[in-house]
Amino acid sequence: MAAGLCLWWASLASAAPRLSLEGDSQAGHVTLSWQPSEGTLDTPSYQVQEASSEGFGEARTVYEGTHTASVISGMPDGVTFYRVRQQGQRGWGDWSETASFRVEHPSAQSALTLFAFGAFIFMATAAVIVVGNRREAVEQAEAKGDP
Amino acid sequence: MIEGATILEASTAWILLGLFSVLWVALGYWWGRKAKSLSGFMLAGRNVGLALGAATAVATWVTSNTTMLAPQFALQMGIWGMLAYSTASIGLFLFAPMAQRIRQLMPEGFTSAQFVRLRYGRWAWAVFMGISLFYALTWMISMGIAGGLLIEALSGVPYLMGTTVILAVCTAYTVVGGLRAVIGTDFIQSLIILVGVVVVAIATLNAVSLDEVYQQVANNRPALLDVMLHVAVMAVFKNLLFGLGEVFHSNVWWSRAFAMRDGVGKKAYMLGGLIWLPIPIAAGFIALAAPALGINVPQVNMVGPLVAGELLGQAGAILVFVVVFSSIASSIDSLLAATSDLITTDIVAGLLWKGASEEQLRRVSVWVILGLGLFTWGICGLEDPNLATILFRAGPFVGSAIWPIAAGLYWKQASPGGAVAAMVLGSASGLWAYYELGWYTAALIGTGVSMLIVVSARILKPATFAWEALQQPAHTSTDKVSSDKVQADTLLSDTMLSPGVSKSADSENVPEKLSHES
Numbered sequence: 001m002a003a004g005l006c007l008w009w010a011s012l013a014s015a016a017p018r019l020s021l022e023g024d025s026q027a028g029h030v031t032l033s034w035q036p037s038e039g040t041l042d043t044p045s046y047q048v049q050e051a052s053s054e055g056f057g058e059a060r061t062v063y064e065g066t067h068t069a070s071v072i073s074g075m076p077d078g079v080t081f082y083r084v085r086q087q088g089q090r091g092w093g094d095w096s097e098t099a100s101f102r103v104e105h106p107s108a109q110s111a112l113t114l115f116a117f118g119a120f121i122f123m124a125t126a127a128v129i130v131v132g133n134r135r136e137a138v139e140q141a142e143a144k145g146d147p
Numbered sequence: 148m149i150e151g152a153t154i155l156e157a158s159t160a161w162i163l164l165g166l167f168s169v170l171w172v173a174l175g176y177w178w179g180r181k182a183k184s185l186s187g188f189m190l191a192g193r194n195v196g197l198a199l200g201a202a203t204a205v206a207t208w209v210t211s212n213t214t215m216l217a218p219q220f221a222l223q224m225g226i227w228g229m230l231a232y233s234t235a236s237i238g239l240f241l242f243a244p245m246a247q248r249i250r251q252l253m254p255e256g257f258t259s260a261q262f263v264r265l266r267y268g269r270w271a272w273a274v275f276m277g278i279s280l281f282y283a284l285t286w287m288i289s290m291g292i293a294g295g296l297l298i299e300a301l302s303g304v305p306y307l308m309g310t311t312v313i314l315a316v317c318t319a320y321t322v323v324g325g326l327r328a329v330i331g332t333d334f335i336q337s338l339i340i341l342v343g344v345v346v347v348a349i350a351t352l353n354a355v356s357l358d359e360v361y362q363q364v365a366n367n368r369p370a371l372l373d374v375m376l377h378v379a380v381m382a383v384f385k386n387l388l389f390g391l392g393e394v395f396h397s398n399v400w401w402s403r404a405f406a407m408r409d410g411v412g413k414k415a416y417m418l419g420g421l422i423w424l425p426i427p428i429a430a431g432f433i434a435l436a437a438p439a440l441g442i443n444v445p446q447v448n449m450v451g452p453l454v455a456g457e458l459l460g461q462a463g464a465i466l467v468f469v470v471v472f473s474s475i476a477s478s479i480d481s482l483l484a485a486t487s488d489l490i491t492t493d494i495v496a497g498l499l500w501k502g503a504s505e506e507q508l509r510r511v512s513v514w515v516i517l518g519l520g521l522f523t524w525g526i527c528g529l530e531d532p533n534l535a536t537i538l539f540r541a542g543p544f545v546g547s548a549i550w551p552i553a554a555g556l557y558w559k560q561a562s563p564g565g566a567v568a569a570m571v572l573g574s575a576s577g578l579w580a581y582y583e584l585g586w587y588t589a590a591l592i593g594t595g596v597s598m599l600i601v602v603s604a605r606i607l608k609p610a611t612f613a614w615e616a617l618q619q620p621a622h623t624s625t626d627k628v629s630s631d632k633v634q635a636d637t638l639l640s641d642t643m644l645s646p647g648v649s650k651s652a653d654s655e656n657v658p659e660k661l662s663h664e665s
Contacts, residue, residue, distance in 0.1 A: 024223075024378075026378050026585070027223055027224065027378040027379075028370060028376075028378070029222075029223045029447075031446075031447060033445075063443050065443055067443050067445045068445065069445035069446065070443050070444065070445060071222065071444040071445070071446070071447045071450075073222050073223045073224075073225075073368060073371065074225060074364070074367075074368030074369065074370040074371035074376075075368075075370065076370060105376075105377045105378060106377045106378060106381065106585075107377070108375065108377060110377070110381075111375075111377035111378070111380040111381050112380065114380075114381045114384070114385075114587065114588065114591060115380050115381065115383060115384060117384070117591055117595065118383065118384020118385065118387065118388060118591050119384060121384070121388065121591065121594050121595050121598055122237075122384060122387055122388065122391075124598060125241070125391065125549060125550070125553055125594075125598070126241060128550075128553045128554060128557055128558070129241055129244055129245060129553055129557065130244075131557075132248070132553075132556065132557025132558070133244045133247075133248065133557075135557075136248065136557075
């Protein structure tokens with residue numbers, strides 16, 4: 001009980017939202033979602049930042065508003081760091097714990113190999129249908145011409 | 148429910164649900180009132196014309212996935228993602244000549260499974276039925292779940308309420324009107340969908356120029372414009388082959404090929420593909436414009452509705468809600484009708500109740516539609532979001548059916564053994580690839596293995612099939628078929644049980660004998 005109270009007090013004091021993320025590291029997109037800090041009464045505003053270093057040296061604001069989630073896509077290879085903070089009556093609160101997301105796109109070789117494989121299967125399938133129909137048309141024409 | 152995705156008041160949503168529910172059921176009743184015979188109920192009297200044929204192809208292929216997933220593809224994979232989704236139209240283009248061939252080979256046909264049974268025998272039929280039912284049920288369940296989730300996300304109407312309304316309405320008008328009702332409502336629904344997508348796309352273009360969209364994406368997410376975004380390059384043929392597999396094997400498309408008037412199928416599917424093609428591109432553009440419009444996307448599949456709500460206000464929200472309702476309804480009704488046909492003709496009439504008359508089967512069909520609606524509702528009621536994603540695992544299954552179907556329609560030498568092995572091993576290897584290599588390889592591997600087996604079987608142990616065997620009367624009319632023919636039908640199926648036996652004298656002669664008797 002006492003430990004629970006301490007945790008609640010600590011989260012209220014820092015007033016930082018809880019940030020979580022879920023994404024596809026090969027496709028380079030992530031959905032960030034966050035929960036307001038405990039004890040928040042009204043709908044607060046949030047600010048979400050991303051940076052390529054954990055120190056947020058060249059941070060970029062990717063969202064500012066009242067939503068509690070944001071989709072980020074088209075990310076390059078590498079690790080991107082995110083953090084969020086909420087605005088209350090006393091201004092902006094503390095930043096949340098930093099969350100990171102690593103993107104590792106598949107290699108060009110595997111992408112082009114699968115592309116070529118798919119193209120081959122598709123063309124072969126289309127050929128069966130196109131050639132089959134042409135043959136059928138020829139046979140029908142011959143049948144009509146045959147007394 | 149993620150905060151920020153709701154664009155419509157729940158009270159407005161209930162009014163719209165009520166109005167359109169009454170409209171669909173009333174129209175279904177009106178169009179379906181003349182569907183007294185079995186083929187009238189199941190296949191709209193085999194008299195569907197070009198306009199209705201093309202409209203039903205468009206409406207059925209515009210699922211909630213098209214209006215929700217196409218923008219998601221664009222948002223996640225950029226230009227290639229948008230184009231990858233639009234390749235699903237190639238399924239309709241390639242099926243167009245197949246529809247004509249199907250109508251010629253089986254003028255009295257009812258289902259895709261009937262074709263497989265007559266073409267390849269019972270083992271292939273059993274495997275094919277497994278694939279077809281798995282696909283149809285998972286598609287239907289995913290649409291039911293998507294309907295509930297989207298209605299909740301758009302308006303706050305509780306999930307179970309939304310799912311219940313959509314499934315109940317679709318089941319009601321399919322029961323009262325059969326395929327006539329499905330195709331008729333599809334026509335109206337396709338018009339609503341097209342108008343909705345065009346209006347939102349025009350509103351987007353008015354609000355932001357193409358240059359601004361390009362600059363915004365190029366500055367902030369340049370990978371989305373990269374023609375070598377690897378994962379998107381991989382998705383192109385994965386998506387295309389998935390689409391081919393869905394169209395080639397599914398009775399949703401076959402039943403329409405049987406239902407269309409002679410000479411209409413090819414044109415209707417080509418026209419349907421042409422009309423469908425720009426829809427995911429327009430929907431994808433709307434998604435790419437979101438950053439330039441300063442719109443945050445809190446939920447990846449909600450980008451389209453959010454842009455519409457932002458640009459068009461309440462009118463846009465209503466439009467999107469109606470488009471979503473229409474796109475889901477137009478798929479669920481088609482699935483109910485086509486799956487009911489499969490169960491009624493291939494399982495009930497073919498296995499369980501061989502002497503059933505057309506009138507009896509007409510009644511069975513109604514009960515099957517009701518049962519399917521209830522079953523889907525029960526599964527959707529479990530509220531397990533993972534169920535909706537099972538459909539994405541169907542890629543290897545439907546991919547493995549592409550070659551047995553295409554070769555079966557055009558190659559006399561395609562053998563029953565090859566077809567069975569292609570579907571079983573293609574599905575297994577595709578499923579293995581899904582888990583071991585990645586989701587983007589599943590349909591490719593499944594289709595590739597299936598193709599290899601079908602081609603190898605043709606070379607190593609070719610069959611000699613007589614096309615006339617496909618013109619046998621369906622099981623559904625066994626009350627009108629002489630006992631000789633029924634016996635011959637059974638004999639034909641039995642000869643096809645063993646791979647490679649169709650080169651034997653029996654299997655070559657039986658179809659020809661049948662055709663003469665017919």
